[in-house]
Amino acid sequence: MPADKPRKIEIREFLYPGHHDELLRVLHEHTRKAGNQLVLSVSEACVSVWPLNLSDYEPPSDKLQERDRVKFTIREDRHPNLFNLYRSIGLGSKGQIFCNLLNRHQMQRAENFESVNDAVAKMHARQLGVPAANAVEASLPAAEPALKVEVGPTPVMETHVELEKVAQAEAARESDQKPAPAVIPDPFAGMPPMTFS
Structure with missing residues (x-):
């Protein structure tokens, strides 16, 4: 149908x-x-x-x-x-x-x-269907990527603290990333030609 x-x-x-x-x-x-x-x-x-x-x-x-x-x-x-x-x-x-x-x-x-x-x-x-906050943020310039945190050979206690910081940085970076904006359809696609006569 x-x-x-x-x-x-x-x-x-x-x-x-x-x-x-x-x-x-x-x-x-x-x-x-x-x-x-x-x-x-x-x-x-x-x-x-x-x-x-x-x-x-x-x-x-x-x-x-x-x-x-x-x-x-x-x-x-x-x-x-x-x-x-x-x-x-x-x-x-x-x-x-x-x-x-x-x-x-x-x-x-x-x-x-x-x-x-x-x-x-x-x-x-x-x-x-994009939330208003995402629409406004999508128009803003992208933030710089987060710095990499490298963990070297350190005592176990310090490594645990560093890993915790890395996990927090990763969580913060993931929450800052915005979904890619959807493709906006052309609003002018379905209109017939206009005449002024």
Whole structure:
């Protein structure tokens, strides 16, 4: 029996220069597939830190006539927070509200890169089942290897003390070693090409 296909939401909406500048900039700098995945991954990581707020309900100004059509596909298995958030918004201009949220998260990425980068790293660690402490430590430079302790011919009592120290050093070194980071799947792999027409 084939596995159930993941549920997905397609958002077809317009972005307005002057209102969605940061989102448009990212989407124009990357291919459609890569741009969409970057935007959705950043927002999936950021939505718990910077949730939907009243500013996201503000429509673009009537004076803004130029617009670009976009399409985002949110899959429940890849972006569960965004999927559930979109479904929770009442009927109306859901797509525009969501585009405003995505734009705000891209603004955070531009203004507060380190915090957004940390949020994305933690999100990927959760998805891979890596404890948060290991995810942070995996990004730090590796510690220098422990010094070797050699035991030479010494009286029995001193040898016992040295062996105890060696065992403690080995235990400390083993506890300091971190598991190798898992291979992170490409989040942009499943996105179709993006067109701006």
